[in-house]
Amino acid sequence: AQSVTQPDIHITVSEGASLELRCNYSYGATPYLFWYVQSPGQGLQLLLKYFSGDTLVQGIKGFEAEFKRSQSSFNLRKPSVHWSDAAEYFCAVGAKGFQKLVFGTGTRLLVSP
Amino acid sequence: DVKVTQSSRYLVKRTGEKVFLECVQDMDHENMFWYRQDPGLGLRLIYFSYDVKMKEKGDIPEGYSVSREKKERFSLILESASTNQTSMYLCASSRTSGSSSYNEQFFGPGTRLTVL
Numbered sequence A: 001a002q003s004v005t006q007p008d009i010h011i012t013v014s015e016g017a018s019l020e021l022r023c024n025y026s027y028g029a030t031p032y033l034f035w036y037v038q039s040p041g042q043g044l045q046l047l048l049k050y051f052s053g054d055t056l057v058q059g060i061k062g063f064e065a066e067f068k069r070s071q072s073s074f075n076l077r078k079p080s081v082h083w084s085d086a087a088e089y090f091c092a093v094g095a096k097g098f099q100k101l102v103f104g105t106g107t108r109l110l111v112s113p
Numbered sequence B: 001d002v003k004v005t006q007s008s009r010y011l012v013k014r015t016g017e018k019v020f021l022e023c024v025q026d027m028d029h030e031n032m033f034w035y036r037q038d039p040g041l042g043l044r045l046i047y048f049s050y051d052v053k054m055k056e057k058g059d060i061p062e063g064y065s066v067s068r069e070k071k072e073r074f075s076l077i078l079e080s081a082s083t084n085q086t087s088m089y090l091c092a093s094s095r096t097s098g099s100s101s102y103n104e105q106f107f108g109p110g111t112r113l114t115v116l
Helices: none
Strands: A003-005 A010-014 A019-021 A024-026 A032-038 A044-050 A056-058 A064-068 A073-078 A087-094 A107-112 B004-006 B010-013 B019-025 B031-038 B042-051 B054-057 B064-070 B073-078 B087-094 B111-115
Touching (some): A044 A064, A073 A087, B019 B031, B019 B111, B031 B064, B042 B064, B073 B087
Parallel strands (some): A010 A107
Antiparallel strands (some): A019 A073, A032 A087, A064 A073, B031 B042, B087 B111
């Protein structure tokens, strides 16, 4: 069975600084990996996804993530954070042929002036 | 543009009431999901449907039931609401693409349910 760990519950970053949100997964085969963002009071929006191929994936809003099989990680990065990036971020893992996703518990990003 | 809509953004009900949460998607997706979201617990799957009239229990189905009579609509039912069902409820849908299904789920805006 798949599982996802997001070790950071909250992270505070200064506006303009770089960001890295951590995600570790557990799955025996090649996973499908996703990052979603949830703005306050809203549903989840897909930022990016990894299925296969290039391990560095680009997403919307200037985000990218790198799949590292050896570390079972799929960390989300952004070189320069904007105040509008303040939100909750969820990592999720799926498997080929299965419809369900397993979500992490989320990381809340706070952006300071 | 893909769209998942939920019938209410905010709902207040009393203990013991029967509650219906409705979800509609316009993408002709085969799969639909109901999650509840609580602080510190992330998203937990309540029920999942992979076809009309088909359903599968998720991780926390107790106290809930679902109905899918039409492909585009998936309803979550709280037979007798209790205060511990106060939560944010999120609906999602996804497509099954042959043997290489992508799993990508599209979410509605959520319904914040308060049970008094």
